[in-house]
Amino acid sequence: MNVQGSISENNFEQCIKCTICTVYCPVVPVNPLYPGPKQAGPDGERLRLKKGFYFDDTLKYCLNCKRCEVACPSGVRIGDIIQLARIRYGRKSPKIRDMMLASTDLMGTAATIVAPVVNGVLAVKPVKTVMDCVLKIDHRRTFPKYSSGTFENWFKKNACKIQDRYGRFVSYFHGCYANYNYPQLGKDFVAVMNAIGYGVRLLDKEKCCGVAMISNGMIKSAKKNAEKNLSSIRKAVGEDMRVLSTSSTCTFTIRDEYPHLLKIENGDVRDSMELATRFIYEQVDKGNVRLAFRKDYKASVAYHTPCHMEKLGWSVFSIELLKMIPGVKLTVLDSNCCGIAGTYGFKKENYETSQAIGKPLFDQIRNVNPDFVACDCETCKWQIEMSTGYTVKNPVSILAEALDMEATIALNKK
Amino acid sequence: MKYDVLIAGGGLSGLTAGIRLQKEGMKCAIVSSGQNAMHFSSGSFDILNRMPDGRMVSGPASEIDNLPAYHPYRIIGKDNTVRLFNEIKPFFAGCGIGLTGSVEKNSYRLTPTGDFRPTGLALDDFVLLETKNGSCSRKVMIVNIFGYLDFNTKFIADALERNGMECGICSVRLEEIERLRKNPSEMRSTNISRVLDDDGICGKFADEVNKLLKDEECVVLPAVFGLKNPGIVDVLRDKVKAKVHFVATMPPSVPGIRTQMRLKHVFEEAGGRMFNGDTIVSAKCSGHRVESVFTGNFGDMELKADNYILATGSFFSKGLVSTPDSIYEPLFGIDLLCGESRAEWNNLQFFSKQNYIGYGASVTGNLQALKNGEAFDNLYVIGSVLGGANTLYEGCGAGVAIVTAMRVAEIIAEKQGE
Numbered sequence: 069m070n071v072q073g074s075i076s077e078n079n080f081e082q083c084i085k086c087t088i089c090t091v092y093c094p095v096v097p098v099n100p101l102y103p104g105p106k107q108a109g110p111d112g113e114r115l116r117l118k119k120g121f122y123f124d125d126t127l128k129y130c131l132n133c134k135r136c137e138v139a140c141p142s143g144v145r146i147g148d149i150i151q152l153a154r155i156r157y158g159r160k161s162p163k164i165r166d167m168m169l170a171s172t173d174l175m176g177t178a179a180t181i182v183a184p185v186v187n188g189v190l191a192v193k194p195v196k197t198v199m200d201c202v203l204k205i206d207h208r209r210t211f212p213k214y215s216s217g218t219f220e221n222w223f224k225k226n227a228c229k230i231q232d233r234y235g236r237f238v239s240y241f242h243g244c245y246a247n248y249n250y251p252q253l254g255k256d257f258v259a260v261m262n263a264i265g266y267g268v269r270l271l272d273k274e275k276c277c278g279v280a281m282i283s284n285g286m287i288k289s290a291k292k293n294a295e296k297n298l299s300s301i302r303k304a305v306g307e308d309m310r311v312l313s314t315s316s317t318c319t320f321t322i323r324d325e326y327p328h329l330l331k332i333e334n335g336d337v338r339d340s341m342e343l344a345t346r347f348i349y350e351q352v353d354k355g356n357v358r359l360a361f362r363k364d365y366k367a368s369v370a371y372h373t374p375c376h377m378e379k380l381g382w383s384v385f386s387i388e389l390l391k392m393i394p395g396v397k398l399t400v401l402d403s404n405c406c407g408i409a410g411t412y413g414f415k416k417e418n419y420e421t422s423q424a425i426g427k428p429l430f431d432q433i434r435n436v437n438p439d440f441v442a443c444d445c446e447t448c449k450w451q452i453e454m455s456t457g458y459t460v461k462n463p464v465s466i467l468a469e470a471l472d473m474e475a476t477i478a479l480n481k482k
Numbered sequence: 483m484k485y486d487v488l489i490a491g492g493g494l495s496g497l498t499a500g501i502r503l504q505k506e507g508m509k510c511a512i513v514s515s516g517q518n519a520m521h522f523s524s525g526s527f528d529i530l531n532r533m534p535d536g537r538m539v540s541g542p543a544s545e546i547d548n549l550p551a552y553h554p555y556r557i558i559g560k561d562n563t564v565r566l567f568n569e570i571k572p573f574f575a576g577c578g579i580g581l582t583g584s585v586e587k588n589s590y591r592l593t594p595t596g597d598f599r600p601t602g603l604a605l606d607d608f609v610l611l612e613t614k615n616g617s618c619s620r621k622v623m624i625v626n627i628f629g630y631l632d633f634n635t636k637f638i639a640d641a642l643e644r645n646g647m648e649c650g651i652c653s654v655r656l657e658e659i660e661r662l663r664k665n666p667s668e669m670r671s672t673n674i675s676r677v678l679d680d681d682g683i684c685g686k687f688a689d690e691v692n693k694l695l696k697d698e699e700c701v702v703l704p705a706v707f708g709l710k711n712p713g714i715v716d717v718l719r720d721k722v723k724a725k726v727h728f729v730a731t732m733p734p735s736v737p738g739i740r741t742q743m744r745l746k747h748v749f750e751e752a753g754g755r756m757f758n759g760d761t762i763v764s765a766k767c768s769g770h771r772v773e774s775v776f777t778g779n780f781g782d783m784e785l786k787a788d789n790y791i792l793a794t795g796s797f798f799s800k801g802l803v804s805t806p807d808s809i810y811e812p813l814f815g816i817d818l819l820c821g822e823s824r825a826e827w828n829n830l831q832f833f834s835k836q837n838y839i840g841y842g843a844s845v846t847g848n849l850q851a852l853k854n855g856e857a858f859d860n861l862y863v864i865g866s867v868l869g870g871a872n873t874l875y876e877g878c879g880a881g882v883a884i885v886t887a888m889r890v891a892e893i894i895a896e897k898q899g900e
Contacts, residue, residue, distance in 0.1 A: 084798075087734050088517045091672045100664040107667040138759030141516030141799055339781050350783060353483060381760045381779030384483075400750075403758075 078149050082142045083110035089136035089146055094405040095129055098424035102129035105136035108153075109146035116153055123157035129421070130154075131409035132283055133375035148328045155287055155329065162285045165203040169411040170280035171289075176248030179214040187213045204416040212249045212450050219251035223270060227258050234267030238347065239304035241297075241313040241322070244276050245446035256468035257314050257344060263473050264348065264357045265480035269309060271300035277318040280411050282329055294332045297322060305340045312344040314464050316444040317410070319343050320376035343444065345463050349385040352392070359392060359467075360475035366395040369466065370438040372429065372452065373403040374445035386444055386463040393470045399436050404429040408451035423455065430456045442466055484786045485511045485755075487894060488775065490762050490813065491793030491801065493518030495865025495883035497745040499791055501577065502891035504752040508898060511785070512754065513777055515761035519795065519866075523738025524730045525705060526591050527581065527884070529567060529602030530555070531877025541587050542602060542881070543567065552819055552870040554882045557847060558889045566885040570603065573888070577748045579741055580606035585881075590614050594730050596637030598645075600877065605737045607705055607715055609727045618727060619700035621648045625691055626704060627674055628655040629663045632732035633704035642702075650698065654690040658683050675709035675736045684714050688721035700725045706736050710743075762813055770859045772814070789894050792816075792843065792851065793865045793887070801867035802842060809841055814861065817844040817852045819869030835875040842869030849890050862890045 089105040090096060096104045103112070108127050115122035127150055136146040168175060179186040189195050190211045200207035219242050231237070238261060246254040258268050275297055278290035301311050301322070313319045322341050326332045334341075351357035369390060373383040383403075390398050407425030412418050433441060433456050440459040441452055449460040487503050489496045492514030500510045530542035539545050546560040555563045567585040574581050583589055583603040589610035590598045598614045609618055622642055624635045630653075639649040658677050662669050678684050684707070691701060705728040708715045719726045730737070750756060760779040765772055774784040792813065794801030803812050809820050809827075820841035821827050827838045843851055843863040850857040864886040866873060873879035 086522070087670065088521050090668065090670055091521065091734050091739060092517075096668055097673060097676045100661050100668065102668075103665050104668045107665075111667075139517045140759075141518065143516070143761075143800075346783075379759065381757055381777075384755065384757070 080110040080113040092139040109149040120157040134379040166284040170284040172244040183214040183216040206416045206419040219254035231267035237267045239309040243315040243318040256465040263476040277321040279321040316377040345386040358479040365470040368397040372443040406451045488787035489791040495887045496793035498887035506895040520738045520742035522733045525737040526601040527603040527880035528877040529881040531600040596641035623698040624702040626653040679711040796866040840872035
């Protein structure tokens with residue numbers, strides 16, 4: 069939000085102590101050890117500015133969901149204040165476990181080579197027990213499966229060349245999930261973009277957006293990734309391409325966390341970095357693109373708004389696109405945090421909190437009993453699948469299933 | 483992205499207008515930059531308690547014509563105002579929100595600081611007294627939750643005793659609530675309410691209250707019940723062996739938030755769209771028309787509508803902005819009714835009438851915004867961003883918010899119908 073008259077770097081002085089943020093924090097009701105966004109954020113900041121000694125370790129319970137910021141009527145960047153305090157004053161260096169969970173590129177690159185082995189091993193009970201005891205990764209968690217081979221490799225081998233047929237292009241920030249765990253999402257994205265007449269390019273060099281590094285205190289690595297990503301994004305934007313992503317968290321991190329938490333300026337390319345659903349919706353809305361749907365596609369879908377999507381304010385685009393599919397019966401679920409918050413919920417010490425936070429959402433999904441859940445965030449997907457048994461699909465994958473590809477291609481041929 | 487009506491502000495006024503319009507078949511979106519004043523609600527909806535000259539009002543309707551011509555009630559006219567007063571209760575009932583009291587005659591509510599103040603309507607959690615010196619029973623037990631500091635039992639007891647009631651004060655300790663106290667800063671109304679929303683725990687609370695009762699006919703409790711489970715209020719009333727009365731607490735206000743969530747739910751269920759945590763940053767106008775607006779989250783994508791409603795609230799919500807020497811409406815630069823020089827703005831006596839609270843947008847008889855003396859065709863103003871009513875001093879904030887919203891909804895619906 070546009071804040072007028074802020075005099076401090078992180079605008080904590082705009083807080084008028086109204087307490088509204090405390091009502092919308094998902095952690096406070098389930099974990100009384102967390103002092104809440106007002107105390108952890110602007111109130112605590114007054115003390116920390118005096119002396120870092122006043123930093124409180126319980127700030128680690130903050131999910132960084134930013135729901136406090138969405139609720140704040142004074143535009144205080146409460147979540148940023150808390151995360152910045154962790155970065156500046158945190159005394160503990162990240163544990164091996166945290167580094168493993170956060171180093172998605174390293175772990176992903178290694179694991180995709182021997183995916184069947186890794187997937188098999190990670191699913192074995194004794195391994196889960198050891199991980200639980202030694203690494204403090206909760207044994208009730210199921211790791212997202214690694215794919216055999218990355219999306220990038222698939223793209224280079226199978227899709228790259230044919231992209232030259234198109235006259236207009238977008239660049240794709242696939243993110244770690246599409247690359248290492250679920251290349252099908254990337255393939256779906258390419259199929260949809262091609263169908264609506266856009267060629268897809270990959271960035272020169274894509275690194276993990278760094279969201280898990282930021283939340284696990286690996287700021288130097290996060291900054292390195294951010295610099296590399298921004299330089300690739302700048303190059304793509306320079307070639308007149310929008311950079312699209314299929315992950316709300318990657319998008320949010322690159323647009324907002326880079327400047328706010330990592331202090332890396334992105335103002336020149338921020339508007340060019342967006343979610344695929346926003347881009348597609350806008351093209352359809354402007355009449356530049358037309359979609360034709362399969363007549364035999366029928367599904368009842370429940371849409372979940374991830375926290376970072378709530379903060380971006382962009383769930384409307386995914387929802388409106390899903391509503392365009394004639395065979396879809398859509399329920400928009402109440403916007404509640406699912407509790408996973410990236411790596412947070414995988415940690416043994418957070419398991420109970422994580423599940424308690426997600427409970428209202430899980431209950432509502434069971435109540436609605438859809439064919440599947442739609443959601444723009446991969447970690448929400450894991451959490452919802454683990455906790456409810458319902459399948460979760462990215463809206464772009466749903467589009468790929470529901471589009472009559474040939475008819476759409478014909479409609480959008482130049 | 484195109485809507486029939488785009489509303490800036492998701493408070494009481496914006497939501498009321500949104501629900502009305504959506505139910506008229508219009509496609510509405512509300513851009514809401516953060517949560518609103520309902521979170522500090524006393525639970526009462528004041529209609530008109532006092533005239534600008536200080537005279538107390540007992541029947542709001544008969545005083546409308548005695549208000550200054552620039553007052554929002556006068557702007558929409560006595561007939562419309564009184565007609566819409568009478569629609570407030572049915573409108574809220576239709577949204578699943580029960581109101582008590584009357585728009586015809588003011589009654590009295592007990593404030594958290596132990597004062598009896600007039601009001602027209604109140605959420606039906608609350609009890610209204612017919613007179614300032616009235617009483618609700620002979621003997622009262624005021625029960626707090628141990629460790630909860632936003633409910634001042636002594637103030638309330640003093641007030642009730644002044645009116646001749648005999649008061650006892652005590653507090654209940656429940657282990658489920660005790661765990662909240664691990665963090666003293668989070669022993670708040672809403673957190674307590676989430677615990678007490680559970681039927682079993684609320685039942686336990688009622689049992690504890692019953693143990694404390696001797697021959698009291700009435701129990702006074704902090705209004706911390708029913709945040710997400712409004713039915714719990716009835717469970718409590720049923721189980722406690724005395725009449726249960728609630729008194730509002732310091733913010734956050736559980737009944738206010740429940741009401742706001744309910745209105746938002748009704749709006750969305752009717753097909754309305756909320757853009758939460760977003761702010762309109764600029765508008766594109768041509769001649770007397772607003773063409774489109776831009777928001778923080780939508781970035782370079784325009785939001786368009788046939789009609790726009792400004793319900794951005796007063797200074798607190800940044801619907802109005804003040805600098806050391808000026809006051810302005812930040813979105814459109816609408817003409818304001820406000821004091822020329824800073825000296826007129828405020829009174830150094832904090833609790834006296836503060837003129838700045840009455841400042842706000844200047845409008846036509848149809849509540850269209852004026853700029854440089856000329857009216858916008860499709861920009862309307864409702865709620866506390868309107869000038870001309872000192873809502874705090876006159877006790878008319880909720881009334882103005884609701885009836886101006888209803889009136890604009892009618893005007894836009896008529897216009898669209900043509």
